Amino acid sequence: MSSNALTVVTPIQPDKVKDLDALLSEIGEDITNKTERHISFSQLTTVHFLRWVILPEDHEGKQYYQPQLAFESNYDGPLDAHLEELIRVGGPALARIYSYCAGCPANVASSVESFKRFLRLYQLPSAAFYRAYPNHTVQDVLDNTQVRRTIQDFLDDPGRAADLRGLKPEQLCQEIQKYLATVPRLKLERDPERPLSRLDRFVQSLMESRPVQLAVGIPAGVLLLPVLVPTVLALLWKESRDKAEPKTQDMVDPRVEGQEDYKVQNQLTHLVEIRPGWFRQLTLRTVLGGINFLARHYYNRGDLGGIPTIHFARWVIIDGGKRLLFFSNYDGSWERYLGDFIDQAAVGLTGVWSNTRGYPKTRMLFFKGATNEEDFKQWTRDHQVFTQVWYSAHADESVRNILQNVGVCAKLKTQLQSREAEQWLLKL
Template identity: 45%
Template sequence: MSESETLFFRTSLDGGALAAARAPDVLDSVAARSRTPPEAKAVQQNALTVFVKIRQGKTDELRVLLESIGKNLHTNPYIQFGELTTTHFCRFVIVPGDPDLDAPASLAFASNFDGDLDAYLDELIAVARRGLDAIYGLCDGYPGSSASAGAVKDFLRQSSLPYGAFYKGHPGLSHRWIKNDIDVRHVIESFLQEQQKTPGWPPSPSEIRTRIQAHLAKFPGLSTALFDRDLPTWKDALPWLIPASLAGIVALPLVIEAAIVYAILLRYHEIRDKPDSLKANFPISHLTVLEDQTIQNQLTHVVPIKPGLFRLWTLKGVLWAINTLAYYIYNQGELGGIPSIHFARWVIIDGGKRLLFFSNYDGSWENYLGDFIDKASTGLTGVWSNTVGFPKTKWLIYEGATHEALFKQWTRAHQIPTQVWYSAYPDATVPNVLNNTAIRGGAQGSLSESKTLEWLEEL
């Protein structure tokens, strides 16, 4: 083995030993789980947003109930979150009313889940029926605790809202695959920690990998299967993109005329926009106390949309563009260069009066907003320039979020506390998830010496 390879194993495997030392019983816990390996195929990750009006006078009672659940995610008597086998993230959050917009106080339930909505709702109702009865019993329209599961399912479905844009940081990977890959990595790290104690360590990279493969075979509940994540590319958009482009070329004079008219109207609205005084929904202390409890964080944000159909339809168009780019282009773990977002979505609520934003991300709030400013300011400005109080913009996508201090103040002013927030894998970042997937894939079959070394470097 070369000197550089020896140095690599000494440093990287020490790092792996530290990771394994944080979970000394990982081998026993993985081996003790009674389960079959996940099916080796990509899964469609989906989003559900249930939005219902809170019953008159019940907001405070609902807040107390939700906070009791949120503070005891794994021991509360209402929802056994750990039994939700297809849920990546979910939250319950009270969205305060806005009397100026005649928008009532409402409850939002936002979930990121795998597969079919019907199957997801069946599991949610089976696992969380007591919680759903208690929570939605304080909201309008709930059929009641004596209602059938089918009636509850209809209520949730009929109360759901479509998203305007939805981003996934690790598409194609189910909840089960992500947790499988975390376990695979932990098993490998624990094994290497023990192997370092054996005489003659380290052997060649290929021998290390052979030993790892043999060790993984002792855990039949884990899988190292390879499968295609079936990620869309820009080529998949051609069936509708080409006809749309041809139609645009045919109608080019009209398109140019429409673009000129739109640009004039846009600047007219931007010039007439008046600065709004920032009135925070909640004190910052009510928000920061919920942050930085793990390496992951959440953000719920609600803001009025500027009045008029022009702003509403501009917002819908920008959201459509972001959703399209997120589906076909930004599906490799980064949104506009931001590598820390697991899931994010924008939802228009209250009949077009307000915009609701949910995000599940890694790292601190400051770093997250900094990434927005440095790497994705044009897209975010394109969205939120159509909402009240956003920093002054030009031509829809310029300036706006680049006014750092104003943008951060505006974000905090319209951020609201999330009473219940659950993550199925709270200690994994987006890069961790994707890296673990690469590690699992590299444990299958044979590799060249150089590829083997690259694979070990992933550890």
């Protein structure tokens, strides 16, 4: 079972924006307090992360954007089952939320099928979607975390310290395995590691091979010269005409910074207008298509272009191709996260956002841009959107911990030798 992405963007009745903001903010604060007065989020079994965000009314030059409600979830299994669970767990609250949206049927509160049709009507595809642990369900993550915590409790028990002191690594592993076998309700039977597909293995071996692959690339490059040359010239011409955008710092919702850097995990919602013209549209969609392919078949082992702190991320093109919406669920601080962008993935991400307005000056699509650290961070902040509701099913676990837990549980049934036992214990 793999994890998937759902994005729903619905128009809001303009005179209901403040009321909807108040309701969603109340729900968002309720998650933190764990009272779950509106929605019992803990009853959701298929959801890793979800959020509701109001995309405010906006004027970009001659362009007007009406207020919209964006919902995104990262979920396990088929979409139909996910929607049915959302409605079953939070039906009344969902009906109230979407009653502020234009076109919401009056009977959604009493009809699951009507509600599903309404949400599907405004569903948008992801132009690129990244998952750090694509084949591990919410239940896998929770079960593996419970196993690791049980092992830690065993090792930290003062009453066992004398018995465990002086044991060799392989002997200590055997004692841990014996103890786990006596603990009720621990799920140890599933194989927590999922094999890679043939395509995944092929793409990974190809991406990790030495640059001797140029022997294959040169003929293709020669054949593509008639296309590449005019494309490069057009790109250079476009970039030479890109104008600096006025700063919008004062327009940033002051609540944005208040919801950052206080948990193991944090989130970011980012919305920016795409540069006009078919050339930019084609370039953006091509780059996002490449990222989506690599995220599915290569960057599926816990890092996106060298960034090891992102759980899920996606880019969605909205408003008929006029704006680019970005959702990310990540570990650590905002500063560290943006720093990872700059240090590890500046080329790929510049390839995306160089096609949007206000992005720091780029060269040849992929270069400069994000490496201008001060301007990049300010541009990111300028286009962030306050997230009213954000939920994580495993909020205390980093990507690194989740993947280490997979490695721990993968060896629970194995008789480990000395070196293997040492490496296994280090994962704890």
